[in-house]
Amino acid sequence: AQSVAQPEDQVNVAEGNPLTVKCTYSVSGNPYLFWYVQYPNRGLQFLLKYITGDNLVKGSYGFEAEFNKSQTSFHLKKPSALVSDSALYFCAVRDTRQGATNKLIFGTGTLLAVQP
Amino acid sequence: EADIYQTPRYLVIGTGKKITLECSQTMGHDKMYWYQQDPGMELHLIHYSYGVNSTEKGDLSSESTVSRIRTEHFPLTLESARPSHTSQYLCASSASGRSRTGELFFGEGSRLTVL
Numbered sequence: 001a002q003s004v005a006q007p008e009d010q011v012n013v014a015e016g017n018p019l020t021v022k023c024t025y026s027v028s029g030n031p032y033l034f035w036y037v038q039y040p041n042r043g044l045q046f047l048l049k050y051i052t053g054d055n056l057v058k059g060s061y062g063f064e065a066e067f068n069k070s071q072t073s074f075h076l077k078k079p080s081a082l083v084s085d086s087a088l089y090f091c092a093v094r095d096t097r098q099g100a101t102n103k104l105i106f107g108t109g110t111l112l113a114v115q116p
Numbered sequence: 117e118a119d120i121y122q123t124p125r126y127l128v129i130g131t132g133k134k135i136t137l138e139c140s141q142t143m144g145h146d147k148m149y150w151y152q153q154d155p156g157m158e159l160h161l162i163h164y165s166y167g168v169n170s171t172e173k174g175d176l177s178s179e180s181t182v183s184r185i186r187t188e189h190f191p192l193t194l195e196s197a198r199p200s201h202t203s204q205y206l207c208a209s210s211a212s213g214r215s216r217t218g219e220l221f222f223g224e225g226s227r228l229t230v231l
Contacts, residue, residue: 032217043122043206043222051217088157094218103149103164104220109157 002027004093006107013081014115021076021110023091032094033074034104035065039087047089050074061085081114088112119143122207122223129197130231137192137226139207146212148190149220150174150182153204165190166212197230204228 003026013019025031032051036044048059055067065076076089091107094100120141129135141148150163151174161174165184179201180194190209194201204227208220 034219036220036222041225041227043224044208044220046219046221049217049219090159092220103161104218106159109159111157 002093002095002105004091004105004107006089006091006110008110009108010111010113012113012115015083016080019078019081019085019112019114021089021091021112023074023076023107025072025074025091025093025105027093027095027105029095029097031096033065033067034092034094035059035063035074035076036090036092037061037087038090038109044090047076081112083114083116086112086114120207120209120221120223122205122226124226125224126227126229128229128231131196131198133197133230135194135197135228137205137207137228139190139192139223140188141190141209141221142188143209143211143221144187145209145221146187147210148184149208149210150180150190150192151206151208152176152178153206153225159206163192197228199230202228202230 005024034049035047038044050057050067058064063078089110092104123138146167148165151159152162160176162178163182165171171182180192204225206225207223210220
């Protein structure tokens with residue numbers, strides 16, 4: 001079955017340190033991959049996406065993500081964390097095979113806590 | 117910023133009341149979705165629509181109903197609210213077509229509390 005896994009419920013990092021939020025997926029073919037961020041009492045905001053091409057994609061707020069097809073991973077990264085990055089992060093995948101639905105499959109979310 | 121709006125943002129009501137959560141988008145998107153988000157954070161798709169007069173139930177069973185009479189409007193209704201309906205409800209939309217990559221644009225959410 002198609003799925004997206006975010007193995008960490010919470011990631012803690014000190015301000016100024018690099019951060020990584022992990023995501024792996026189980027979708028055949030060449031799926032599209034997305035990261036979203038959710039601040040408290042807000043909707044989800046689109047951060048970045050991988051469609052094709054360069055495995056390192058850059059997005060909003062200094063975030064980037066690295067696509068690794070052999071490991072079926074799409075980890076979110078930032079070189080230097082800010083306290084304001086503290087939020088809930090969702091990975092999502094879209095199956096692009098013919099006949100697949102247009103629905104995004106979301107991971108369960110990872111809470112990022114950046115300590116000052 | 118995406119142009120998708122949800123009202124009300126917060127609602128506290130008593131058991132048995134009928135409520136409608138409004139969702140409107142000005143992007144001309146064919147596809148619209150309702151997600152329910154529990155305090156445990158996970159998103160659950162409860163309804164979606166791929167166009168006017170087209171609605172489908174999502175992956176999580178819900179007692180709510182939806183309608184899609186106009187492209188831009190996708191309201192969600194609970195005929196008789198119960199405390200188990202207490203949750204955050206998120207509306208989203210996406211563009212269709214072969215050139216589209218399918219990312220969703222979300223509203224700010226409607227937080228419903230049923231007493």
